[in-house]
Amino acid sequence: MPAHRIAVIAGDGIGNEVMPEGLRVVEAAARRFNIDLQFTTMAWANCDYYLEHGQMMPSDWFAQLKDFDAIYFGAVGWPDKVPDHISLWGSLLKFRREFDEYVNLRPVRLMPGVPCPLANKKPGDIDFYVVRENTEGEYSSVGGRMFEGTERETVLQESVFTRKGVDRILKYAFELAQSRPKKHLTSATKSNGIAISMPFWDERVEAMGPSFPDVRWDKYHIDILAARFVLSPERFDVVVASNLFGDILSDLGPACTGTIAIAPSANINPERTFPSVFEPVHGSAPDIYGQNIANPIGMIWSGAMMLDFLGNGDARYTAAHDAIVRAIEQVLEHGPRTPDMGGSASTTEVGMAVAELL
Amino acid sequence: MPAHRIAVIAGDGIGNEVMPEGLRVVEAAARRFNIDLQFTTMAWANCDYYLEHGQMMPSDWFAQLKDFDAIYFGAVGWPDKVPDHISLWGSLLKFRREFDEYVNLRPVRLMPGVPCPLANKKPGDIDFYVVRENTEGEYSSVGGRMFEGTERETVLQESVFTRKGVDRILKYAFELAQSRPKKHLTSATKSNGIAISMPFWDERVEAMGPSFPDVRWDKYHIDILAARFVLSPERFDVVVASNLFGDILSDLGPACTGTIAIAPSANINPERTFPSVFEPVHGSAPDIYGQNIANPIGMIWSGAMMLDFLGNGDARYTAAHDAIVRAIEQVLEHGPRTPDMGGSASTTEVGMAVAELL
Numbered sequence: 036m037p038a039h040r041i042a043v044i045a046g047d048g049i050g051n052e053v054m055p056e057g058l059r060v061v062e063a064a065a066r067r068f069n070i071d072l073q074f075t076t077m078a079w080a081n082c083d084y085y086l087e088h089g090q091m092m093p094s095d096w097f098a099q100l101k102d103f104d105a106i107y108f109g110a111v112g113w114p115d116k117v118p119d120h121i122s123l124w125g126s127l128l129k130f131r132r133e134f135d136e137y138v139n140l141r142p143v144r145l146m147p148g149v150p151c152p153l154a155n156k157k158p159g160d161i162d163f164y165v166v167r168e169n170t171e172g173e174y175s176s177v178g179g180r181m182f183e184g185t186e187r188e189t190v191l192q193e194s195v196f197t198r199k200g201v202d203r204i205l206k207y208a209f210e211l212a213q214s215r216p217k218k219h220l221t222s223a224t225k226s227n228g229i230a231i232s233m234p235f236w237d238e239r240v241e242a243m244g245p246s247f248p249d250v251r252w253d254k255y256h257i258d259i260l261a262a263r264f265v266l267s268p269e270r271f272d273v274v275v276a277s278n279l280f281g282d283i284l285s286d287l288g289p290a291c292t293g294t295i296a297i298a299p300s301a302n303i304n305p306e307r308t309f310p311s312v313f314e315p316v317h318g319s320a321p322d323i324y325g326q327n328i329a330n331p332i333g334m335i336w337s338g339a340m341m342l343d344f345l346g347n348g349d350a351r352y353t354a355a356h357d358a359i360v361r362a363i364e365q366v367l368e369h370g371p372r373t374p375d376m377g378g379s380a381s382t383t384e385v386g387m388a389v390a391e392l393l
Numbered sequence: 394m395p396a397h398r399i400a401v402i403a404g405d406g407i408g409n410e411v412m413p414e415g416l417r418v419v420e421a422a423a424r425r426f427n428i429d430l431q432f433t434t435m436a437w438a439n440c441d442y443y444l445e446h447g448q449m450m451p452s453d454w455f456a457q458l459k460d461f462d463a464i465y466f467g468a469v470g471w472p473d474k475v476p477d478h479i480s481l482w483g484s485l486l487k488f489r490r491e492f493d494e495y496v497n498l499r500p501v502r503l504m505p506g507v508p509c510p511l512a513n514k515k516p517g518d519i520d521f522y523v524v525r526e527n528t529e530g531e532y533s534s535v536g537g538r539m540f541e542g543t544e545r546e547t548v549l550q551e552s553v554f555t556r557k558g559v560d561r562i563l564k565y566a567f568e569l570a571q572s573r574p575k576k577h578l579t580s581a582t583k584s585n586g587i588a589i590s591m592p593f594w595d596e597r598v599e600a601m602g603p604s605f606p607d608v609r610w611d612k613y614h615i616d617i618l619a620a621r622f623v624l625s626p627e628r629f630d631v632v633v634a635s636n637l638f639g640d641i642l643s644d645l646g647p648a649c650t651g652t653i654a655i656a657p658s659a660n661i662n663p664e665r666t667f668p669s670v671f672e673p674v675h676g677s678a679p680d681i682y683g684q685n686i687a688n689p690i691g692m693i694w695s696g697a698m699m700l701d702f703l704g705n706g707d708a709r710y711t712a713a714h715d716a717i718v719r720a721i722e723q724v725l726e727h728g729p730r731t732p733d734m735g736g737s738a739s740t741t742e743v744g745m746a747v748a749e750l751l
């Protein structure tokens with residue numbers, strides 16, 4: 036294959052600390068498995084850039100990025116500098132939408148060596164995917180205020196669901212379920228309370244079910260589904276959810292496995308018309324920035340997902356992905372560990388330890 | 394005080410099994426503490442009524458109910474008979490909105506004798522309230538479909554937040570926090586993704602904060618807040634949330650304490666212009682209906698909250714509430730227990746055991 040072009044955007048806060056470790060490991064894996072990667076670092080899409088330029092990214096960001104194969108992304112947000120809805124809508128959420136990365140894929144896995152907040156679980160017990168719709172639904176900046184600043188102030192916020200948007204994420208999720216041994220899909224809904232959009236979501240699931248006769252599917256309202264993540268996480272295989280519900284479930288799932296700091300995610304444009312974005316689930320964590328104690332494993336694991344995606348089925352890339360995940364597992368089990376995992380190692384030490392195992 | 398008039402609505406499924414036990418205990422407490430209660434049973438607001446009449450309730454339901462002091466409510470919903478959004482919007486959600494029960498109050502408490510799904514927690518460690526906005530926000534039947542049935546199908550779902558609606562729930566929550574030893578309020582938001590309504594919610598919290606200088610408040614995005622319910626539930630005291638976020642958190646909280654089946658809730662109209670509704674958090678559970686194995690403790694505990702509310706500060710009523718909660722604690726600790734709690738007692742046996750302790 037020709038060299039893969041990867042844009043590197045560290046973003047804010049600990050994004051800048053975990054990114055070098057992600058790169059260290061991805062480069063080590065690429066060397067070992069003969070994968071040709073070309074990295075280009077972008078110094079924008081962060082809150083300091085906003086303070087200087089009044090926008091999160093240069094006006095030609097789309098043209099600058101659109102021909103990359105992937106974007107390796109740290110974390111954006113620094114609320115004391117720029118309100119979150121401005122920094123996120125000006126960067127990450129733009130990528131997701133304008134590069135049509137309509138699948139947000141997030142593994143939830145109980146890993147060895149990670150203290151689990153749930154009682155009586157062991158590695159292997161929890162192992163599923165959250166497939167989150169990533170471009171529409173509840174995440175919208177459509178709406179507005181009436182009677183602003185008065186007692187009658189009224190705020191309307193639109194959620195927008197399209198058949199195209201719902202069907203394509205459901206299809207991805209059904210196919211993913213079909214490819215797994217358990218072939219089980221769970222749909223998150225709230226059609227008993229959110230009376231227009233969620234019954235529509237349910238209808239589309241129902242309509243697609245028969246096309247995947249070997250996939251067993253069920254649905255739960257989001258309230259009870261969140262509860263079941265805590266009470267019986269073993270029973271999930273693939274969970275498909277709208278933008279907001281997927282956001283919640285893909286933080287809650289990793290929390291249940293004790294792994295928020297290490298959870299990865301992929302924002303995928305399956306058609307490969309535009310670059311996909313690979314980023315850890317955790318945020319920019321301004322409160323711990325500057326100490327070199329952030330856990331780099333989410334960033335590293337996201338890098339493994341990126342290699343897998345770039346390979347598009349090629350065995351060398353799958354092997355590179357698997358080698359990184361195994362190295363992560365070993366470091367989680369035997370250390371070194373950052374403070375959030377009960378250790379005292381630095382971000383750099385953990386990154387180097389993973390890279391050495393490759 | 395004159396007799397309190399209470400409308401009794403069992404609803405669907407296990408609502409019919411837990412209600413008699415709720416009444417048994419509430420009546421026992423009323424006798425012991427000399428509280429005068431008058432019950433009137435309504436045979437509507439259930440899915441069978443809908444199948445017969447094409448609506449969940451008689452057309453004059455409002456007139457029939459409005460002069461009651463409280464509604465003691467089981468659970469509504471039987472999706473195989475009537476879609477949830479029809480049965481709920483035709484009953485419970487009507488009460489909440491038309492009786493302006495704008496506070497949904499739900500205690501989250503780790504009780505003795507209840508197996509906790511979280512590792513290393515003991516009774517007393519988790520003890521907080523979720524204060525949920527109960528009339529507006531994301532729960533709306535405003536919106537619609539365009540291009541229905543075609544590839545272009547587009548569904549709009551409106552969320553509606555008003556200054557009045559937001560301010561009054563925040564005020565209730567700040568006051569509740571103020572009345573508690575820790576004086577700590579947490580606001581649930583998602584202003585980084587839901588870009589119109591949630592920044593407004595944040596603004597109103599910010600505006601109200603200074604009126605409660607002794608209350609320490611903070612805010613979390615709903616994704617990470619859900620994660621913290623699992624990772625550090627000890628740190629919460631009062632959590633205030635919009636309708637949807639409150640719905641999720643008030644199932645997730647009880648799940649984290651292993652108590653979904655026993656969690657109570659109060660839908661309160663604080664001005665007492667209209668009746669308030671007291672109902673267990675659990676639903677109608679058609680799958681276990683008919684076996685007399687449903688756990689009646691959520692229903693009973695909701696009855697305790699009802700007495701407390703009716704007393705409006707009167708010590709006898711508070712004592713009745715506390716006596717019921719103590720009796721619940723004893724039964725949880727020493728049995729009898731329904732199957733969901735690892736026992737083999739029936740719904741009736743548990744109800745009788747609690748009543749006997751009074």
Ligand SMILES: CC(C)[C@H](C(=O)O)[C@@H](O)C(=O)O
Nearest residue numbers: 227228258481486640674676
């Ligand atoms: C049944 C449903 C409409 C309801 C809600 O979402 O409010 C329930 O989940 C609850 O929490 O009382």
Ligand SMILES: CC(C)[C@H](C(=O)O)[C@@H](O)C(=O)O
Nearest residue numbers: 112123128282316585586616
């Ligand atoms: C930062 C925020 C806008 C984002 C989201 O809500 O999508 C984050 O929580 C995530 O899950 O990637």
